[in-house]
Structures are given as structure tokens and as C-alpha cells.
Amino acid sequence: MYLAPEGEELEIATAAADFIADALPIARLHEGGGSDMGAELRASLGEMGWFALALDEDRGGSGLSAVEHALFFREVGRQCGPLDILVQALGVQCAQDLTLRAELVAGESGVALLMPDSDRHRLIGGTEARYGLFVTPQGAALHDLSVAKIEPRPALDPANSLAIVSGLGPAIATRDGAQIWQLGQVGTAAMLLGLAEAALDLIVEYAKVRETFGKPIGAWQAVRHTCADMAVSNEGARSQLWYAATALKEARGDASAHLDAAKHLANEAAQFATDSNIQLHGGIGVTDEHDAHLLMKHAALLARLFGSRNDLLARLLHAELED
Amino acid sequence: MDLRFSDEDRDFRARARQWLAANVPSTPRPAGGHSASQFDRDWQRKLYEHGWAGVAWPKEFGGMGLSGLQQVIWYEELSRAHAPAAHVSTTYVAQMHAGPTVIARGTEEQKAFHLPRILSGESLWCQGFSEPGAGSDLAALRTSGRIEGDHLVVNGAKMWTTDAMYADWMELLIRTDPDSQRHKGLTWLAFDMKSPGIDIKPIRTMLMDDHVNMVFFDEVRVPLSAVVGELGGGWSTAMATLSFERGLGFIADQLELFEKVGRAIELASELKDADGRPAIEDVEIARRLATIKAETMAIRAMTLADIAETDRTGIPGPKGSMMKLKVTATHKALSRLVSDILGWQFFEFDGNRNNNLWTHDFLWSWVFSIAGGSSEIQREITADRVLELPRSR
Ligand SMILES: Cc1cc2nc3c(=O)[nH]c(=O)nc-3n(C[C@H](O)[C@H](O)[C@H](O)COP(=O)(O)OP(=O)(O)OC[C@H]3O[C@@H](n4cnc5c(N)ncnc54)[C@H](O)[C@@H]3O)c2cc1C
Numbered sequence: 001m002y003l004a005p006e007g008e009e010l011e012i013a014t015a016a017a018d019f020i021a022d023a024l025p026i027a028r029l030h031e032g033g034g035s036d037m038g039a040e041l042r043a044s045l046g047e048m049g050w051f052a053l054a055l056d057e058d059r060g061g062s063g064l065s066a067v068e069h070a071l072f073f074r075e076v077g078r079q080c081g082p083l084d085i086l087v088q089a090l091g092v093q094c095a096q097d098l099t100l101r102a103e104l105v106a107g108e109s110g111v112a113l114l115m116p117d118s119d120r121h122r123l124i125g126g127t128e129a130r131y132g133l134f135v136t137p138q139g140a141a142l143h144d145l146s147v148a149k150i151e152p153r154p155a156l157d158p159a160n161s162l163a164i165v166s167g168l169g170p171a172i173a174t175r176d177g178a179q180i181w182q183l184g185q186v187g188t189a190a191m192l193l194g195l196a197e198a199a200l201d202l203i204v205e206y207a208k209v210r211e212t213f214g215k216p217i218g219a220w221q222a223v224r225h226t227c228a229d230m231a232v233s234n235e236g237a238r239s240q241l242w243y244a245a246t247a248l249k250e251a252r253g254d255a256s257a258h259l260d261a262a263k264h265l266a267n268e269a270a271q272f273a274t275d276s277n278i279q280l281h282g283g284i285g286v287t288d289e290h291d292a293h294l295l296m297k298h299a300a301l302l303a304r305l306f307g308s309r310n311d312l313l314a315r316l317l318h319a320e321l322e323d
Numbered sequence: 324m325d326l327r328f329s330d331e332d333r334d335f336r337a338r339a340r341q342w343l344a345a346n347v348p349s350t351p352r353p354a355g356g357h358s359a360s361q362f363d364r365d366w367q368r369k370l371y372e373h374g375w376a377g378v379a380w381p382k383e384f385g386g387m388g389l390s391g392l393q394q395v396i397w398y399e400e401l402s403r404a405h406a407p408a409a410h411v412s413t414t415y416v417a418q419m420h421a422g423p424t425v426i427a428r429g430t431e432e433q434k435a436f437h438l439p440r441i442l443s444g445e446s447l448w449c450q451g452f453s454e455p456g457a458g459s460d461l462a463a464l465r466t467s468g469r470i471e472g473d474h475l476v477v478n479g480a481k482m483w484t485t486d487a488m489y490a491d492w493m494e495l496l497i498r499t500d501p502d503s504q505r506h507k508g509l510t511w512l513a514f515d516m517k518s519p520g521i522d523i524k525p526i527r528t529m530l531m532d533d534h535v536n537m538v539f540f541d542e543v544r545v546p547l548s549a550v551v552g553e554l555g556g557g558w559s560t561a562m563a564t565l566s567f568e569r570g571l572g573f574i575a576d577q578l579e580l581f582e583k584v585g586r587a588i589e590l591a592s593e594l595k596d597a598d599g600r601p602a603i604e605d606v607e608i609a610r611r612l613a614t615i616k617a618e619t620m621a622i623r624a625m626t627l628a629d630i631a632e633t634d635r636t637g638i639p640g641p642k643g644s645m646m647k648l649k650v651t652a653t654h655k656a657l658s659r660l661v662s663d664i665l666g667w668q669f670f671e672f673d674g675n676r677n678n679n680l681w682t683h684d685f686l687w688s689w690v691f692s693i694a695g696g697s698s699e700i701q702r703e704i705t706a707d708r709v710l711e712l713p714r715s716r
Contacts, residue, residue: 001332001392002325002635003628009324067324204710219713224706225699231709232645236621243624246324261617313613317588317603321620323328323336323399 003242013071020075035161036082036125046107051089065249070190077194080294082159084125086187087113091133094140094175123163140180141171157297184306185259189241192270195299199277200230230273237269257319264312270299336396343404354675360413360489367414367444376442385442391630402579410575413486417441417448420567428552428560449490451481459700462506468499477543487523487536490516509557512549530686531674569643577626581619591664602664611660618653644704651692658685
């Protein structure tokens with residue numbers, strides 16, 4: 001029993017942190033960097049094998065587990081990384097055909113997320129995507145977007161593009177079972193955790209230097225105590241995510257319940273931390289040039305995916321847990 | 324990362340479960356009075372005789388020398404077996420922090436005298452730290468000890484002393500240097516509660532009980548051999564005591580919460596609201612229950628993560644305060660929610676926790692977030708030690 005990154009897990013986390021901070025630093029979003037991955041970054045992520053981290057070795061992946069998947073996407077979240085990085089990694093799991101899978105693993109073509117929205121679909125992260133991925137707890141389906149009608153929409157969250165899709169063609173690949181959904185839960189929960197941690201880091205640093213009434217704001221209890229509350233909810237979300245990802249890795253019977261709890265706690269922690277981070281920065285916190293709003297907007301989006309609050313709670317209520 | 328318990332740990336769980344199933348008392352603990360403390364002594368004696376005493380204590384001092392994870396397993400099994408709970412027992416102070424303080428700072432004579440008595444349930448202890456003018460700000464304490472030959476003569480008053488009337492010994496923190504200020508000049512005594520000159524006055528609380536007390540000291544003579552740690556070095560000894568209290572002191576509460584949520588969900592399925600519908604069919608109630616369930620899962624994961632880390636490094640981390648904040652907040656949310664589920668039953672309360680545990684719990688939720696370091700103080704500690712923010716004081 002051990003519930004923190006150790007050994008090779010730490011090496012992967014460090015490698016991911018370095019790569020992501022270099023390839024897609026959050027600063028890109030202030031420098032007119034577009035939303036989504038873009039073809040170039042997708043190809044370099046593919047080259048490094050990041051999309052195939054949790055893909056079985058006999059299917060051409062690294063054969064690592066949900067734990068490494070979580071460690072990677074936590075770093076993506078920290079830099080407000082776009083959702084389609086995760087969706088690409090999920091698409092890889094859905095592709096049965098060898099050629100298609102190799103194309104996706106290499107990042108030659110992109111995959112964006114499809115979400116049902118009354119009689120049509122929303123497409124998230126699809127500016128350059130060739131495929132759309134539709135995921136439920138029962139299974140996943142890949143659709144070719146070239147036949148569909150895509151209407152771009154303005155996006156609140158600058159990290160991801162948003163569009164409406166109609167006339168979606170039939171699925172070109174499907175996979176039954178919960179596995180892709182569960183990796184989606186781990187991935188979004190990890191990104192949310194990264195966002196929550198980034199928000200807390202930002203305010204703790206600022207609280208040491210910004211002075212009011214002759215002392216740093218971090219010495220005022222209204223500020224300190226809110227930061228302490230953020231630290232507590234982040235700690236809870238982090239511990240539960242490690243627990244859930246490890247439960248999935250070990251194929252425990254209660255993994256899905258732990259994932260639902262982990263996603264719920266990550267939703268709450270990220271929304272609380274990114275919200276409080278803006279408030280405690282004062283006026284500077286609402287400016288466009290600050291990172292604070294980027295974290296908040298990205299968290300708001302991710303909290304809707306792979307289990308909204310009500311779905312997660314409804315499933316969790318009667319779930320059985322093991323020792 | 325790894326969720327698997329070792330074979331040894333699983334074997335320990337199986338043995339604990341089996342023993343508890345056969346030995347948990349069939350009658351409930353009396354709600355209060357001397358019969359309750361006698362019940363606690365008897366249960367402690369039974370644990371001792373069967374080799375289950377001193378779960379956190381090193382073997383050389385008669386304990387079981389369990390790893391942190393095995394302690395988690397032990398408390399989970401106690402809770403599952405509905406065994407007498409360690410944290411509502413009058414043995415709590417002795418087991419959780421007086422004994423460990425004597426182990427860490429006591430002389431050989433003190434260890435030889437006190438430790439076996441604590442383990443066997445012969446000695447119950449209480450904690451005499453807080454005073455009318457010193458709670459959160461413990462260093463403001465004024466109860467004094469004047470040196471006369473090989474004795475100290477104690478005068479003053481302690482407040483909030485839980486279970487003082489049942490205790491044989493007290494962790495007594497006093498000021499022995501009259502010219503000292505704050506953290507200096509304090510002394511920690513293993514104080515004999517049979518000493519002449521003390522007067523115990525119960526304080527009735529909103530829980531309708533009389534467990535907490537004022538303890539008055541009028542020219543009470545204490546031999547210097549009762550000093551634990553250094554004369555004048557009491558702050559350091561007291562910090563050791565608090566580190567035990569804040570480290571694993573709330574572990575039983577943490578793990579019991581998990582069990583309690585399960586019971587609350589059962590209750591919500593059984594009890595009907597005024598319209599005859601099971602409470603759990605109310606969407607708001609169902610969501611609040613599930614939210615709290617998620618929080619208790621996080622508390623268990625935090626507990627395991629923290630303890631596995633401490634087992635590996637041998638050094639407890641600074642996360643105890645964060646744990647207490649989360650446990651007390653979740654406990655409060657749960658008891659508030661159950662008060663809504665219970666309907667009119669919630670209001671039927673005679674002060675006996677055995678007659679209405681949920682309402683007792685609801686009232687106790689404030690004690691939990693005030694005593695043992697209030698939530699505000701826990702936020703201060705988290706801000707200082709975990710986040711390293713500029714100090715407020
Ligand atoms: C039922 C019960 C049992 C107890 N049992 C024992 C016992 O057995 N032995 C023992 O020694 N003590 C015991 N205590 C005492 C307990 O430790 C104190 O009540 C607690 O530390 C708070 O101190 P206080 O009551 O003096 O409140 P105060 O210190 O006066 O605090 C009043 C309020 O101010 C807040 N506050 C204080 N300082 C700060 C600060 N720096 N920043 C922000 N907020 C602050 C507090 O959080 C609180 O809300 C018990 C208390 C209770 C209620």
C-alpha cells in the first residue's frame with residue numbers, strides 16, 4: 001500500500017512536466033496561441049508516444065497504466081492544456097484497425113470530443129480534427145467528421161475550440177465496455193487537479209509579495225484561511241485520484257465507484273480553487289493578461305465532462321466499496 | 324502506487340476481525356458516569372490480556388509495535404465490529420497521548436510505573452492544558468508551581484478538563500518560573516488526581532452532559548519526580564503531547580466516518596418523510612448523502628496516503644491539521660444532513676447518547692471543531708506549515 005508517485009512513476013511525471021511546460025506553456029494562451037493542439041504539437045506529442053501511454057503493448061502502446069495516464073494529464077492540466085490531447089489518447093484506445101490506430105498514435109490526424117446536445121452534437125477541440133469521439137460508460141465510437149456539417153461557435157474557454165456538428169455519419173470504429181470512459185474520467189480528473197494545484201500555487205506566491213495596510217496579504221487570515229481550505233480540498237482530490245487510478249490499474253471491483261468520487265472531488269476542488277484564486281488576487285485577478293481566468297474557464301468546461309455532478313453522485317450513492 | 328495490503332497486513336486484519344467478533348461486549352457502553360469509565364477499564368483490560376493493547380506503542384514498552392497501516396486496519400475493524408470506540412473512551416488521553424509522551428520524554432522510573440498501568444486500564448488520564456484564559460493561546464496559561472524543596476506547590480485553575488472525575492492522572496501543564504513569559508518557564512507534570520487540595524467542578528454542556536470540568540488547585544504539593552521532561556521545558560513536552568494528538572489522534576474518527584455514512588444511507592432508505600416517502604427519494608437528500616460519501620472516501624484515501632508515507636519515512640508530515648479540518652467539516656455536514664432525515668426523532672433527546680446517537684453526534688460536531696485545536700487554528704497551522712505563508716502572529 002502506497003499512495004503517492006514513486007520510482008518510475010516519478011520519472012514519467014517529471015518527463016511529462018518538462019515536456020508540457022516546454023511544448024505548451026500556459027503563456028501560449030496570452031500570445032495569441034490558438035485553441036486545441038494544432039497539427040504540429042500533435043505530431044510531436046505523437047512522436048514522444050504520449051498518446052499511447054496507457055495502450056497495451058501488443059496494440060502498439062507503452063503498456064503503462066491509469067496511474068501514469070493520471071500523472072501525465074495532471075501536468076497537461078497545470079498548463080491549461082487543451083482537451084483534445086486527452087481525446088486523442090482515448091481515440092487511440094477505440095481504434096481497432098491497425099492502420100487507423102497507428103495514424104492516431106502518431107498524431108497524424110486528430111480526434112475531438114463529441115457531446116450530445118439535444119438533436120445534434122457539440123464538438124470540443126475540433127479545429128483540425130478528422131475524427132470525433134463519442135464516449136459513454138457503456139462504450140465509445142469514433143466518427144469520421146469529413147462527412148459532417150461543422151459550424152464553429154465562439155468559445156468561452158480559450159484552450160479549446162467549440163463547434164456544433166450535425167449530420168454525423170456512422171461510426172468507423174467502436175469499442176464496448178467502460179474502459180475508455182474510465183480513462184476519460186482519470187484524464188479529466190487529473191487535468192482538474194493540475195488546474196487546482198496551479199491556482200493554489202499562484203495565489204500562495206502572490207500572497208507573499210502583495211502588500212496591503214503594511215503587510216503581505218498572506219498574513220491576513222481571510223486570505224490565509226481560504227488558501228488553507230484550498231489546500232485541504234486539493235489534498236482530498238489528489239489522494240482520491242491516486243486511489244482511483246490505482247484501483248483501475250489493479251482491476252478492483254470498486255474502481256468505477258472510486259473514479260466517480262475522484263471526478264466529483266476534482267470538479268469541486270478545481271472550481272473552488274480557480275474561483276478563489278481570482279477573488280484573492282483582487283482587481284488584477286480579472287484581467288485578461290492574468291492566468292487566473294484561463295484556469296477558471298478551463299475548469300468550468302472539464303467539470304462537465306465524463307460525469308456531471310448529478311450523474312456522478314447518483315451512481316456513487318449505492319456503490320459498494322472494498323477494503 | 325499500490326493499493327494492495329501485504330500478506331502480513333491481511334493476516335492481521337483477519338485475526339483482528341476474528342478476535343473482535345468473539346470478544347466485543349454484547350452490552351453497549353453506558354452513556355456516562357462511573358459505570359462508563361468502569362466499562363472502559365474492563366474493555367482495556369480485556370484488550371491487554373489478549374495482546375491487543377498499545378496498538379501505536381513500540382514493543383519494548385509493552386505495545387504491539389504496529390505499523391501505521393496496521394493501525395488503520397485495527398481502527399477499521401473496531402468500527403466494523405461496533406466495538407467500544409477508542410475516541411469516546413475515558414482511556415483515550417492515556418492511550419493516545421499521555422502514554423506516548425511518557426515514552427518519548429519520561430524517565431526510566433516514570434516509564435516503568437506508568438506504562439504498564441496505562442496499557443492494562445488501571446490508570447486513566449485526563450489533559451490539564453487549557454485554562455479560562457488560555458485555550459487556542461495555550462502559552463498564556465497561568466496556573467503556577469512554586470518550588471519548595473523537592474516539591475512543587477501548585478495554585479490556579481484548569482478548564483475544559485474532560486473526564487477529570489474519572490482520571491487517576493493528569494497531564495498538567497503549569498508555569499514554574501513566575502517571571503517567565505509565554506512558552507518559557509513551563510513544566511509538564513504527571514499529576515496524581517488523588518492529591519489533596521484539588522477541587523473538580525463539572526461544567527454542563529449543550530450536550531446535556533457533565534464530562535468536562537473546571538479543576539481548581541489550592542496549595543497542592545507535587546513531588547518534583549512527577550516532572551516529565553525538563554523543569555522549565557514543559558512547552559517542548561507539551562508539543563510532543565500535541566504531536567501525538569494531532570498525528571494519529573483522530574484516526575478513529577476518520578475511519579468511523581466511512582462506516583457512519585453507510586448507516587446514514589440505510590437510515591434514509593428506511594425512514595419516511597411526512598408524505599410517507601423514503602427520505603432517500605428526495606433528490607436533494609440523495610445528493611447530499613453522495614457528496615458526503617465522496618468526502619469520506621477522500622478522507623480514507625488521505626489517511627492511507629499520509630500513513631503509508633509516514634511508515635516509509637519514519638517522520639510524520641505536516642498534514643494532520645488538514646485532515647482534522649476535513650474530518651470535522653464532513654462530520655458536521657453528515658450530522659446536519661441526518662438531522663433532516665430523522666424528522667421529529669431528531670428532537671427527542673435526553674442527553675443519553677445511547678438513546679439518540681445521531682442527535683448526540685450533531686451536538687458533538689461543534690466540540691469536534693473546537694476542542695483539540697479549533698478549525699481556525701488548524702487553518703493557521705496549515706497556512707504556516709504546509710503553505711509557508713507569511714505569519715499572521
Ligand atoms: C468539550 C470540550 C472538551 C475539551 N477537553 C479538553 C481537555 O480535556 N483538556 C484540555 O486541556 N482542553 C480541553 N478543551 C479545550 C479546547 O482545547 C479549547 O476549547 C480550544 O483549544 C479553544 O480554546 P478556547 O475555548 O479558549 O477558545 P478561544 O481560544 O478563546 O477561541 C475563541 C474563538 O477564536 C478563534 N481564534 C482563537 N485564536 C485565533 C487565531 N489566532 N486566529 C483565528 N481565530 C482564532 C477560535 O477558533 C475560536 O473560534 C476542551 C474543549 C471542549 C469544548
